[in-house]
Amino acid sequence: MLFLSQLINGLQLGSIYALVALGYNMVYGIVKLLNFAHGDIIMVGAYIALFSLNYNHHPVVAALLTVGGCTLLAIVIEKTAYSPLRLAPRLSLLITAIGVSILLQNLAQFFFEARGRAFPADRLLPTGTVSIGDATVSYTSLLTIGISVASMIVLTFIVNKTKLGKAMRAVSEDTGAAQLMGVNVNVVITFTFAVGAALAGVGALMYGVRFPLITPTIGAMLGLKAFVAAVFGGIGSIPGAMIGGFMIGLLEVLVIHMGYSGWADGVVFMLLIIVLLVRPTGIMGRNLMEKV
């Protein structure tokens, strides 16, 4: 059953993209910022996990450190780089995000060296395979998908059922009206960055397991692919990010399986162009037409 094992393979890759794309979309939904530093937060997370595991920390401790580290880093970035630009044009914010991305990559090169380091995946998740019918599937694939889906369920619960989630949606729809109803927008924005980065932390762990070679630039390509997933699903939409992520992952695996592995990235970016031409709002995107 080659189909089943490739399907799970694609879902594993897709769940990583989905986790990252969620961070893009949540932040975009609130502050209308494409946070291009998001991928680099994942890179930092991957290093935290790598060092922590090499230090013989328990996997749970390493995971908590990674998620906590990413969250903290995102809050610091938001407070120092983005928050002072709250009233500035969106373009200034976008350029700042690119600047933060470059800064993080160079700091990582400075502190962690540019050479690739091996990610001790076997210390994080159990190795081994399981047979489903004729297909052989690794534990890590199944665990990656499971953990990602669980994270998404928690996120959906937070957004739909808690008061901060409701405040998030309110701010995303009409910031001014939300403020007039007593919602502290700064708290909501920081919270959004924090949740997005926590998901990025989970994404960093899953990325390390799937591609166990960590360099300071892994965040760039991962961030771009997740951005494509976000646009494909509908920028600003939370279910859109999940669907977009899984679709991109499956597409990439499909292209590789057909024997065109060199084309995998190209096809993904071609999809971005097609989506922007045919349906710029993405699958789940809100209609951009505004009532006059």
Next chain:
Amino acid sequence: MQKSNVLECVGLGIDFGGLTAVNDFNIEIGTTDIYGLIGPNGAGKTTVFNLLTKVYKPTRGSVFVNGVDTKNLNTVKANKLGLARTFQNIRLFQNMTVQENVMVGLHNEIGYNLASAIFRLPSYWRAEKKAKERVCDLLSIFGMQDMIEHKAGSLPYGSQRRLEIVRALATSPKILLLDEPAAGMNPAETDELMKNIQLINEKFKIAVLLIEHDMKLVMGICEKLAVLNYGMLIAKGTPAEIQSNPAVIEAYLGA
């Protein structure tokens, strides 16, 4: 200043560049007054609301809420002090349900932290249950408690206006600012709205300041009126006094 005034403006004014939008605006509103703010289109009525709720920063003058100067407060803090409003062009959270819209108004009242929500601790359920009861309570003023699961954007126009009032009430205001609450309503709906505003005024013991063009509504429920023209107050008084005021007649008829 008297303690019994929930809202007091002294020499309030704002300039946009060289244009003076509102100038020398003075008003005193008692704790349970229903006060009307009228004037021709473009007179600056909504600008006054934006000044009161700190959407705009006043160029001159002060606003006191319950005797507290709001000079250094932002929108959120002004709301916590007791100012809540609706909007001329409805600004509900269209993609959220009726219940969720009101819950956003209750935001600062719901007491539980995120951890207890994620782990579904009893404190989360208690707070959610209490909040839901409050939502139903507030919606029942307008008989809207059966609509809690509807999307706000799918409600008929009149219901959207009513929902905005409920959402504002959810923030437990001391004074409710209504920006053209009857706009787009038919005469029967307007009559009902009048009764509801009076009911809210009595039940919650709060003041109401309303902008309205429907003179039947304004003259029917307001105890006092202020008339704005070209950003200046041209008259204040009871509905009867205003109706016979020559300056007001001139402003409206351009005679």
